Amino acid sequence: MKGSYELAVADCKASIAMRSNYPYAYNNLASAYLGLRKYDEALSAAEKSIQLKWAFLWSHLNRARALSGLGQRESAANEYRATLAIDPNNAEANAEYKVVAAQVAGPSDKLRPPTVSPSAASLETAKPSQTVAGPTGRRIALIIGNSAYQSVPTLPNPIRDASLIARMLKAVGFSEIRVETDLSRDALNRALLDFSKATTDAEWAVVYYSGHGIEVGGLDYLIPVDAKLQTDRDVDFETVPLALAISSVDSARKLRLVIMDACRSNPFISQMKRTIATRSIGRGLAAIEPEPGSLVVFSAKNGETALDGEGANSPFAIALANRLATPGLEVRRLFDLVRDDVLTATGKRQQPFAYGSLSGSEDYYFAVK
Template sequence: MVDSRYDLPALETRRALRDFANAVRDADIAVVYYAGHGIEVDGANYLIPVDAKLERDADVYDETLSLDRVLVAVDPAKQLRLVILDACRDNPFTRSMKRALASRGIGRGLAQIEPSIPNTLVAYSAKAGSTAQDGDGSNSPFTIALSQRLTTPGLDVRRALGFVRDDVLKSTGNRQEPFVYGSLGGEDVPLVPVKAAPSASSAPPPQAEMRHDYELALQIGNKEAFNFFLAQYPDGYYANLAKLQLAKIAAEETRAAATEKARLAQQEQARLAYEGAQQLQLAKAASDLRAAEDARVAAEKAKETAQEQAAQAEQRRAAADAAAAKNVAPVSPDRPRETKVDAKIAALPAPEAPAPPPQAEVAKLVQAELRRVGCFTGSANGEWDAASRRSLELFNQHAGTKFDVKAASVDVLDAIKLKPARVCPLICASGFKRDGDRCVRIACAPGYFVNDDNECEKRKVRQSPSARYDRSPSARQERREAPATPKAEASAGDKPKGGGMPFIPFFLP
């Protein structure tokens, strides 16, 4: 039994663990794989659900799940209890969480653990006290190594995890070392057993077995089923069919995400218009909506193309099966039914690989994603110009990637989609300031203006010479009628009353 859950809140995670414990009550092997964020507090490990806020360090005990709770879920298994934690990433809550107690220790990565339950292994993506890397692709180095090693038929789980360690060390330049805690007995415990070789009389034809497994994956219809099929049959006719089905599923996921983003952009534009936002904000919202709509239309076209290719391949397969069925030999009482289906299907040409989307559509999608993470301010028009190249350079600088900026690619698009929030810092123009994740105009009080340092400065009022000395007749009359100052009166007393020259006495010898 394989049960996959994604983006669960705390309550749903607890329910999933309880249901899993009930399901593996009679199982020999129980495996829990968790990918997300974890945190170590005072030497204990906790897994963080998607609805956790963790505003204070004490919230860890209420909003997260302890690793011990996961170990309880795998306890009923008889032969092997395996917990794989791809959760040793740099915890985003550590920097913003308020500390209620200064003595409460919050570690880097996860803490070392010694399982008390026998036959239990706990595999960390990075050694205790260190953090794991997300990688440049859609999956982390640890996840890639797990998918390649754990599915090897007949390989003991300890050797498989050892190979995972070697692969991750090599791909990360010895910067990340996965680690396994716990112990097992002396017998080999493979997660995928080796199929017993059937006798020549009862063994089904290899191509018929592959066809049966493909049709089973087609009935399940999700990514996990087709990925498991490709792990068993990586090449051949049915492998190509499975890849077309995966491309169809991926195109539908991209379309759903683009549709949701366009809906949110439309809501944001309506909200700003209702609140009477400034023209700059309205223009930005309209630009975001156009970019989201362009991405949605491109995703719709890509989905239709992928669906058409998968449908055509299935039609060709059905026609081939019908033609092969005519070559079945008649049944006689002393001879079993013989079939020639294998020879016919093996001779069929491989279906065409899904055509890559046009370069302009890829560039438009990359531009839209670069806008979402704050690295691009232009319009998503599909023209990969100098501004687009500079925006990808900014993304490389702040995301730690090394993509070629000369052209947009699907790898670049996948890497940007993995970033859930802004990557490039918000830079506001002169006269604007940061307000959360947007720029708003700086409003100064009357008599003040925004200076070159984006600060409000009081405006200095300077009078002109004409304003300081009024030569109008009315002003002259006012000055004549104005009372004399003491200094003026004293000066007037020094003058002779007759109005002539002052008298200066002198004596002759």
Template sequence: MIIGRILVFVCSVLLAAPFALGSRALAADGDLELCNHSLSNPDAGIPACTRLIESSADEAATPGLLNNRGVAKVRKGDLEGAIADFSRALDRNPNSIDAYRNRGLARQIEGDYDGSIADYNQAIRIDAKSPDLYNSRGAALVNKGEYDRAIADYDKAIRLNGKFAKAFYNRGQARYLKNQPDRAIADFDEFIKLSPNEAKGYVQRADARLAKADVLGAIADYDSAIKVDGGNGEAFSHRGEARRLQGDLEKSLLDQNKAIELAATPESYVNRALVYADQGKLDLAIADCDEALLLRPKYDLAFAQRGRVKRLSGDLEGALGDLNKALSIDPRLPVSLSFRGDVFLARDSSDRAIADFTEALRVAPDFVAAYAGRGQAYEKAGQLPKAKADYQKALSLPGEADAALAKPAQNQARARLAALAASEASSAKIVAGVAVADATDARAKADAEARAKAEAEQQAAAIEARIKTEVEARTKVAAEAARARLETQAAAEARARADADAKAKAAYEAQAKAEFDTRLKAEVEARAKAVVEAAQAKSAALAPPIGNRVALVIGNSSYREVATLPNPQRDAQAVAAAFRKVGFQTVFAEQDLTREKFLAALRAFEDKVETADWAVVYYAGHGLEIGGVNYLIPVDAKLRADRDVQDEAITLERVLIATERAKKLRLVILDACRDNPFAARMQRTMASRSIGRGFARVEPEGGTLVAYAARDGQVAQDGDGDHSPFTQAFLRNIVKPQLEINMLFRQIRDEVRQATNQRQEPFTYGSLPGESFYFVAK
């Protein structure tokens, strides 16, 4: 990334309209000549045109005079006055292509891109075969960030004029901004073939090579630009930036000094400030940013770079002030967002840092420094799984294209991952120690129970022995007494007495043993019951807490432009009821949402998600994929052409953003991509944007799961029953206790494949942290 880089799009030039007036007297004093050349000499042209406008009786000539004066005012920087003149010209001649074109350019310079595009639309309505008009409208669209529509306009301009060098140049710029460096290089190759002596083609191709981390190739192109135009300060400044990324700060500084000597532009001062910052000369870096802001007071990149340097010097308040100014000029600039995130991180404002890094990544998804910074913010906030995911993402991206920012960020990410791994290892040892202690306790408990049982058995044996001794003693006494009393009785009577005594002894022993067995059985049962109850209590304690769970359920059936889908409304009602049954605290149940109501539902859902542990979105209805982007279709969508999808549909990315603040689990379930009735009638306006069959594959962030009713490239079936096959399986499995969420979707997959004869395979994308997740915990 070239921090000071400003993209300059080549638009149609301002057009003054030469013409003749009927009054020779007016022409004689030179006013007509001056007005016709007002662009080259605005100081003389403006009063000349004014005199002609005030004195001319020729109404047909007035629009041309107003147009020429407006052109001169643009040249002088009086955009408001110029737009007023072009508007007056159009009031008198509504078919003036020059006035529409010039007003469009003035509005573009002023930053009114919608107004500029509207003017170019009117001009194209009058002349649909002008490549200049498509080229100019493309430049306005790029300034709005609508790169695909801009590229379509450049394509049209090139089809109308295959040697239109400006259109190749501008299309290359748009593709560069879309992060398509190879295609941008191809366009700059064509521009250089058509205009080999224009240095800017080599400069822009070099910038595209730099985006590919081809530093040597970029430097070679900058050398070519300097060979073509040795006074091109931009080529020297950009070559200096390439050398800085290469680590050659000495040569980089020489190039930046040369650039400032040739043309002291705000960009060259900011690029030299980068060199000074890398050398640790922070005061000189701030001074260069000050110079840039004197030349261009609203230069967002100068404020951003100065804010970064102030943070490095310890001036956090000054840094925050500069970065706030940068973002007030361009709220979408990723560098400013990331730098401000660094400041919030230094001030221990983790939540605000995370918000800035997240917005930077939304605009620039491959921004290494933003991933590393957000990882640090998550780590400070105690959200370690998210921190590790961001560090790993930073390391997975190429760091050569912007080595000055990316390489230190990757080093920091690598160091933090190592530190977290060491901390986890230490924690694991502690956990292992606790486990050993628990095992020791368990063994001690088992030993105690064994000792208790042994003591009980010993006590029972002692009781039995005492009973036996007592019986024997009593029997002996009784026998002796009987013999003393009945010595003279007959032997038969003695034997009968002995038999009676023996029976009494047996009965007594049996009674004693029965009492002992009863007591022992009761003791054993009581102890067994206590063990079971303790185990149940421990199991209940280990079950994961439910937490605060929030769901948004949407069923779109009654589409206005195509046939009604019978199942989505019933599916959504049943799913919402199931979520309430399993304990979701908040369930938003919506049906037949227009785009406006769809967005309102997402915003209401987002407000609840901020305090939620789980955030779940279920959507049933039509969906489609265009150019690799997945869209959910509101019921009021018309989709006459492929380009309408951005304005009439809801991206899957927008739905994922609505879930991202949930603390533990983010889940999006899509029972969509049924047979798409929009595709057959949809006009194709962009060859580069294909319409896919089913949804495209997604790679959500860690902690997020996206479930498709039919895997990427497949079409989901609506089914013949009350519910779609996917929703039917989901409703059966969501109420099962202790069914972990990954296993739940595996069972759904098997059931749907069986129900559809293998024609439909549900699929999940993303990954979850180590914690287990259950819809019904126990």
């Protein structure tokens, strides 16, 4: 993927060399720089496209994405509003605008929702400063974002994704949210153990993990930031089984939910030496069958990989954040819609998938009507 973006940058620069006032080439150059996460260059290219009177949606959307990548949230939100003034029904702009709004702490006049059509307005989510009515009872969550891997390149988005999901769970009334980032194996084990103890009198228990994961021999594992994984044998000693994350929510009385945004293309696989011929190393994660009453959601279907996205958050995190605060959206329906949103955002390259089952005698809402 990186090589494709670099080729796109070279092609756009060649076009600009032949025709320096070609706004479309600058807009494409901005898209390519976003893919490389070179946000300063992307911002410059997008602004040049706009200056050349290419005042269409994609130039403004690229400018908004670059500002978001640079951490300039309020400016990014204003640029998303300019984008939506051009096309109020654009799904990408609406979704990304709401994510940026949720990342800005506290209310701001600059973050007023844009005037949009009723269909787009129905997707509006709560900002962290708002509280949407949620079910009564104790609802708790453990949010983990592993970005700073020591033996492979850093994953930029998991820490940001963890922060975003934590904000949205707070918005819908979760009473306790523990956020942990860049955990070693020992720290990850400890966090899951502590959380399992905290769930004993909880109605809902939710674990959200964003980072690298791996499937070996038909079993799934979370990869801590200190893992080296030089051989397949190292998996048993350097990772944490997904089964432990599932076990950590077992004591909750009603909803037991584990969300795995851990199906990214995994650099560990290419460097691991095979020492056990019968032990397979899979692409993505393997399908699982949790105990009845539990739900495990993967950001990509078993055997597939998830995308990190071109902006400050992954497509899965954006879709999940957008849907969490929708009043009256039952949890099974919620994840169906998250799947549809991600399929649309990724051009059907990524399909989230839910495993397990919940009792049909009760409905579960993150936010009630």
